[in-house]
Amino acid sequence: MNGFTLKGQRPPEPRRVNEDVVERFEHVFEVAPEKMTEHIRQQEIPAWDTHRIVSSRWDHLDWMHDHWADGVLSTGIEPEIAELGEPMPSEERAEPRPGPSDPGQRNLDPGSAEDVDRVDPSSEGRG
Amino acid sequence: MTAAATAIGDGVLDELRDILGGDEYVLPDVPARVNRTRVPAPFPVHRWGEFLPDVAVLPRTTGHVSEVVKLANRHGIPVVPRAGGTGLADGAVPLRGGIVVDVKLMNRILDIDLVDRTVTVQTGINMLTLNRELKQHGVIYPDDPASYPCSIVGGRIGTSGWSLIGGRYGHTRDLVISMELVLPTGEVIEVGDGGGRKVRKSSTGFQLKHLFMGHQGTLGIATEATLELVPRPELEFAAFFAFSDYQTAWEATGALAKSGLATLAGVVLFDEWKLAYLRRDDEAYIPQPHTVRAVIASAMYGARDEVEPAAKRLMRIAKETGGKYLGDEISQGDWASRHDRYATPLHGRLKDGQVVPMCWHCEDASIPYSALPAVREEWHAIAKRYIDRYGIFDDWGMFAYTNGAYKPWGDYLTEIDIGIWEQELDDENWAAWVDCKREIAEVALRHGGSITACHGATRAGDVELVPQEMGGGFEVMKKIKAALDPNNVMNPGKYLLDQAYEGENGREAVR
DSSP states (O other): OOOOOHHHHSOOOOEEEETTEEEEETTEEEEOGGGSSSSSOOOOOOHHHHHHHHHHHHHHHHHHHHHHOSEEOOOOOOOSSOOSSOOOOGGGOOOOOOOOSSTTOOOOOOOOTTOGGGSOTTOOOOO | OGGGOOSSOHHHHHHHHHHHTSGGGEEOSHHHHHTTTOOSSOOOGGGGGGGOOSEEEOOOSHHHHHHHHHHHHHHTOOEEEESSSOOSSSTTSOSSOOEEEEOTTOOOEEEEETTTTEEEEETTOBHHHHHHHHGGGTEEOOOOOTTTTTOBHHHHHHHTOOOTTHHHHOOHHHHEEEEEEEOTTSOEEEEESSSSTTOOOOOSSOOGGGGGSSOTTSSOEEEEEEEEOEEOOSEEEEEEEEESSHHHHHHHHHHHHTTOOTTEEEEEEEOHHHHHHHHHHOTTTTTSOTTOOEEEEEEEEEOHHHHHHHHHHHHHHHHHTTOEEOOHHHHHHHHHTTTGGGTSOOEEEOTTOOEEEOEEEEEEEEEEGGGHHHHHHHHHHHHHHHHHHHSSEEEEEEEEEEOSSSSOOSEEEEEEEEEEOGGGOOHHHHHHHHHHHHHHHHHHHHTTOBSOSSSOSOSTTTGGGHHHHHTHHHHHHHHHHHHHOTTOOBSTTGGGGGGGGSGGGOOOOOO
16 A cells, blocks of 8 residues: 555646547546636546545446346457557556455456357356 | 425424424425425426425325325325436426425335245335345345436336336336325225235236326325345346447347347447447547447346356357457446446536536437337437537437347337536527427337337427327326326326316316
């Protein structure tokens, strides 16, 4: 666990994703600042608060999965659509996604995009 | 504040306090009434005072509700039932003041029957809360609206709600086995399919349960309900697929929906406008390249031995019909986010791109599969005309969601989401919105659909078309209303049912 650092309170400068969106941490997006100048102003959010919000978000999604079923079936298949843009530099990433709520979860054996039958009947989901 | 003055006298308030057992259950103060005026659907905020109730009450028992309704009949006061207040029609919005019966304190679980597989509740309970309790017993009540964290069983009955996993488990009408009901006269009855409260199928008499589903508070107040229990799923499987054009995605949607996979809970088709909207703000879609012009979401639930082979089949169908898998993280995360629009602040964009606070409105309809492409084109054209002319609307795209209970094919819950800048509403802009809404509903009817799959059709812009959609059935509706509610106290003004008290019926609306 990291202690307080001044650097940790200041979010990095954003990079442009598209005409509507900027990104300060990997996969943490913000409305492009020039879109919020007349009717609603953007707030400055310290880095720790962004990390808290992202972590809480993952907590919530894990909770919702667990609420509805004992386990979640994963395919292990990589996305077949390449995302736009380059990865963020490592020092500008948000904290990695925390592990699943149940340490027993594991993905199925990864399959290739061409082999959809690799959804493995013997695998385990969460829970 | 003149508009906030209550029209109910002290004598009536005292009677209500006697019925309900204390001051804390009778709320004539302005905040309590203002907070029980609107619902999340677009609302003429510049005319808020016209829709204020005179008093809100918080019953705890069926007897309380019955006595309040009897009092309303004695004094000729409108009664408006309110559950979660999350509806997207205006069933819970008082049109003529009166008493709002807020059922949220009627939230007890009365009986969990793991032998006959039912749970009996008071209707003020929220489904998420109920399922937290049921989890320990290995069962769930699978009614899953977008408003799941905040909507309430009583409102689901009043609107005949639709469930996101209804293709697997059925919708509210299928999941409520029977209910206890306070009629508009205050009489208490039980209705179901027949026989005892836990009988799911009977052929005795009229099938009255459906009459008291979706009446938007015009035929009484459900106070208890016996609900279906199903085994808690061992596995959840969600898979999202990208497509380069709508036509291919539409064909793939049909192929998935007709797959016959019993664990398939739903298939959703997002169109290009929806993706453009999601690319502004949604972390799952912002990184997607612009070659992605349609997305299909699908989900399955059930036992491991069912879901695992079914998932393989689903993946194969999607691949063979042109889908590109978006990966486990997006599929699982976006599916788990399916209730979020009720919990997040909403904003839209003006034509110059500036962000403004907007109210979300989804205009829903039931549309046959074959008509989806044409309806999509016509709806977006309507939205564009109003956006261009008035500048306070924003097209947030469309989706089409398998609509049938247990058999997810044939017709689709189809929605176009439109943002409305409510702060700019005045009489002219509100009238424009109502016209827009009506045009959208007319398209649905023209293509053999229904005005609404799940919200209800009580709002201006919809309700004018109800007699057209219902045909001779609307005349039956009026006769039933006049017979069950002789003094027109239950949610008067809704569904054009004041007509039941005109002409030969010889009665006039109470107020």
